[in-house]
Amino acid sequence: MAPISRTASRRKTNSRTDSPFWAALFVGPNLVLFTTFMIIPIIWGLGLSLFDWNLIGEPRFVGLANYLDILKDARAVNSVWKTVYLVFLGVVPTVLLSFLLAVLINTNFPGYTVFRTMYLLPIVISLVASAVLWRFIYDPRVGPIAQLLGVFGISGPNWLQDTTWAMPALSLVIVWLRLPLGVILYLAALQQINPQLLEAAEIDGAGPWAKLRHVIWPNVMPVTLLILVLTLRGIIFDSFDIAFVMTKGGPLNSTDILAVYIYDLAFAQLRLGYASALSTVLFVIVTILALVFNPPRRRSTNGDPV
């Protein structure tokens, strides 16, 4: 009896776990790379923030001194506020405009796809290419914006050289770049709204605005939260390219966001420990903002899109 039961139990385990060979083959290569170039650097980065190191000498343990230094560093405090300011200037218009544009183009007419492509086109251009392009568009003399304002008798500022206007000018480029993703996600959400809901609202006498406000907007709320978080992440991740190419943090540090300052600290000044501490601060800011926009709640993982 004994041998039989042993085989039986082994067969049972076999049916619960597959051969480790195939699992290792399918997951192993990725796991090795992922651990080496993602997990270890993330932990290393947190550890490095407790050291003082210039890449050449011996790292010196300084505890939390780097974090305390941030509070005394006017440029660091400024860059934290500039980052929050840029996120605000970028996220709010991106979400509202992509919603309105998606509602607008959720239609059909002959030649429609040509125009839909126009709305989605900015998704293809790189941040750097658009930075070069928009520098020229913002040109105070021969740029089209200055020209159009001139028609109305307005003499615009030198957008990228003006401490007040440089940041809004950057955020306009970022919004333009990020609108297509929002429009695509909202379009998909709009097509999932039950048409009977809209008909019912119409029978109840709801006008277009009432339908927009009380039927469509609440129904796409999950997507709005998704777009909020994606845009937030996108702006934090992408803003470096735009700011670094368009203004290099200037004029007078008015666009000196954290990503630009961290790059300067790490790769120009070689203050790697301090730069890591600021990166950690950036991580904390992103996490806090993400939680504010999208508080964790119970939901099925299957439909969870992020």
Place this chain on the structure above:
Amino acid sequence: MSTSVGHPWRRRLHVSAVIFFGLLMAAPFYWMIINSFKSSREVVAYPPTWWPKEWHFENIEAALGFLDPSAIVNSVIFTAIITIVQLTLVVMTGFALAKMRFVGRGPLLTLFILTMFVPGQVALIPTFILVRNLNWIDTFMGLCVPIIAQTSFGVFIFRQFYISMPNEILDAAKIDGANWGQIFLNIVLPLSGPPIAAYTAVTVLTAWNMYAWPLISTTEKDMRTLPLALAGLGQSFSQTPPNVAMMAVLLSTLPIIIFFIFCQRYFINGLGGAIKE
């Protein structure tokens, strides 16, 4: 919106609004194209012209000179390697996490999901130190491997796709004695076309446009990718005439615009599909 139905003037207004805002979104591209064909004199003339007086195709040659061919070749290699290797890794891992049963599967999935929320800057400095210690600065290994390793998003996407694939398909093959390798190649992959197309489209776009990592991990001119070559043109229009700069932007964006127009369906399905159950 269905409100437009039955009101011809309203319908017309709606269509006009769609066209107007579409043109507005595309206007920067229009400005780029017309200015890339102007002469060096016309492009800085005041007031600016809204249509080139003459089309200067010789700007193409000048722009290619500024972009330098090695940057174009590097960008193609960089994009191809990252897309192919990363796609292979995430498809296999995603499938294993969805369908294979092995020790540590749950924690592994959690690990991939958690790292999706860590901003890249946190890992950037140590990754640079690591690549430098491996003597990978100014090599394709250094350029590509750390980017390929950013697999968490892809793993999650493919895991979600394979979770919804019915087990019966796989069970039938298992009864016939097929191993996981055969099942994956003969049954699973042929059914994975749509998510692979979508993921490829998004990855090609991301890699082609990437700036920060190539900026940090390369120092030599012949290792530069296109965005690095382009960024130099943005700093000052006094060194590069704006018509040549615009032509360089146009040339570097054109391949991806063509790619997008043909693959638009996959982009929209891939990105929009993320929110469908």
